[in-house]
Amino acid sequence: MAASVIGRRVEELTTPAFVVDYDKVETNCNMMLQTCTTMGVKLRAQTKTHKTIEGAELQTGGTKRGLVTSTLDESEFYADHGFDDILYGYPLIPFHMPRVTVLTKRLEKFHVMVDSRLAVQTLLETPPPSSKTWSVFLKVDCGNGRAGVWWEDEEDIDLALSLCSDPTRITFQGVYVHCGNTYHADDPKDVDALRDENIERLLKFVEKAKKRGVICPTVGIGSTPSCRRPADTMKKLNELHPGNYAFLDVQQSTLGSCSLEDIACCVATRIIGHYPRRNQMLIDCGFTGLTKQGEGKMPSGYCVIRDHPNLKLCSMTQEIGFVETVEGKLDYAKYPVGSLLFLLPWHSCATAAMYPVYNIIQNDRIIAVWKPTRGW
Ligand SMILES: Cc1ncc(COP(=O)(O)O)c(C=O)c1O
Structure with missing residues (x-):
């Protein structure tokens, strides 16, 4: 089943999905090797x-x-x-x-x-x-x-x-x-x-x-x-x-380890509903797809929603996330049901641990699937 996603676009993934940018993870690893050589x-x-x-x-x-x-x-x-x-x-x-x-x-x-x-x-x-x-x-x-x-x-x-x-x-x-x-x-x-x-x-x-x-x-x-x-x-x-x-992750960015652009992983999630009466929309990533590690740490809620600084993941149930704006009315035309958002996790070790496979991407295409070991 995993091999079938190779060559596909991120938009074709079943969500929530853990996505890793190959170029970024490679750069992060090479930088640390270089730091050690220098030291x-x-x-x-x-x-x-x-x-x-x-x-x-x-x-x-x-x-x-x-x-x-x-x-x-x-x-x-x-x-x-x-x-x-x-x-x-x-x-x-x-x-x-x-x-x-x-x-x-x-x-x-x-x-x-x-x-x-x-x-x-x-x-x-x-x-x-x-x-x-x-x-x-x-x-x-x-x-x-x-x-x-x-x-x-x-x-x-x-x-x-x-x-x-x-x-x-x-x-x-x-x-x-x-x-x-x-x-x-x-x-x-x-x-x-x-x-x-x-x-x-x-x-x-x-x-x-x-x-x-x-x-x-x-x-x-x-x-x-x-x-x-x-x-x-x-x-x-x-x-x-x-x-x-x-x-890397959002926590590292707050400590001066990196910028948000350096973070190599994210959770791809789909918008599943609009609720204008309460100025909210729902996504298909709940706490089992992200964890609650960032609770109380960020103005944007439990994660940073990439490229959407005015969005906030304000709460989660097991399989559903509640998204609202940091300020003002939600412009639903910008967020069609079925479209994707990308969540940068507060603590990537914990979020990665939620997933049986990682989708490795380069230029928006899936080039590999990595399978982590699980257990103790
Ligand atoms: C014993 C030990 N060594 C090294 C590390 C690596 O630290 P970091 O994840 O901050 O790179 C950890 C992380 O928890 C650790 O527990």
């Missing part, structure tokens, strides 16, 4: 935004090496398709070990991420597959307030020391920071300050660890807001791991 750091691309083979090929510049995933399912999916040097970038717990063991066996380089004594103890007590060691990153929290050991805590250096205590079991790869607190910045200047604070704190942690005899071979940070605003401070690191940059 002299390795790019370990996060795949959680798109979860597709084609997207990861663009992110790795065709090498298929150097990914970070957010689920074991993604790690297995990429392993099945010839990718290697994959970090399962999620706090490890003992329950993960059977699948982690298989991936460690299959891949040349499969890494896990830990932030607890329990995880380190589990790895020290579990024999790795023959001729392999567990390859491990320590996750450090430099202000994000999610997973990770706290950068200032002396006991956390003890955890790093434990990771180096038995090289026949564990190869310590270094430290990993997801500076996701950049998403809470008030403005782009604040993003820059948080980026630099994360780097400074991480380097202090690395220095303290070094004094206790722990060498961190890899020192990396990454979120799209920080990496789309690269600075010389990043040259002190050797790895970046952003992910959302492949698609």
Whole structure:
């Protein structure tokens, strides 16, 4: 069924449909590769935004090496398709070990991420597959307030020391920071300050660890807001791991990561009815086609409606969206029933996750269909 849309125009798609502009996603991926080359750091691309083979090929510049995933399912999916040097970038717990063991066996380089004594103890007590060691990153929290050991805590250096205590079991790869607190910045200047604070704190942690005899071979940070605003401070690191940059979204535009024109994805939706008595029209995209991630964030409601700054998606039910004007009367002649609108999502990772296929377009024609992996 999917192959039948190739060569068709976007207007022929059944809606709502997730549409990706190939030229934009390619440009976004190449720009990040170029940033990393300029900074002299390795790019370990996060795949959680798109979860597709084609997207990861663009992110790795065709090498298929150097990914970070957010689920074991993604790690297995990429392993099945010839990718290697994959970090399962999620706090490890003992329950993960059977699948982690298989991936460690299959891949040349499969890494896990830990932030607890329990995880380190589990790895020290579990024999790795023959001729392999567990390859491990320590996750450090430099202000994000999610997973990770706290950068200032002396006991956390003890955890790093434990990771180096038995090289026949564990190869310590270094430290990993997801500076996701950049998403809470008030403005782009604040993003820059948080980026630099994360780097400074991480380097202090690395220095303290070094004094206790722990060498961190890899020192990396990454979120799209920080990496789309690269600075010389990043040259002190050797790895970046952003992910959302492949698609970008309205949230990124508010943080100074991009302009609305750079956003590579959107939801195509059809107008399904006019309701002049309440100055509204309905579209066939409800919260299952967009999510409610942008609630309360934008004057234009739950998304930005491309090329129509006076339209607002004011509410949604499961399969229906309610569109009105930001100001004034709706000119229904401009919006015939059956015609398309294109919704730029607030959070593309969440919106992409609503769709079993992505329609890839170039010059308004569908040139490919990408199938993301789903599951955990
Ligand atoms: C652990 C981890 N690393 C990297 C990233 C990539 O960050 P971004 O999506 O801002 O590029 C994420 C995103 O949530 C993450 O959770």
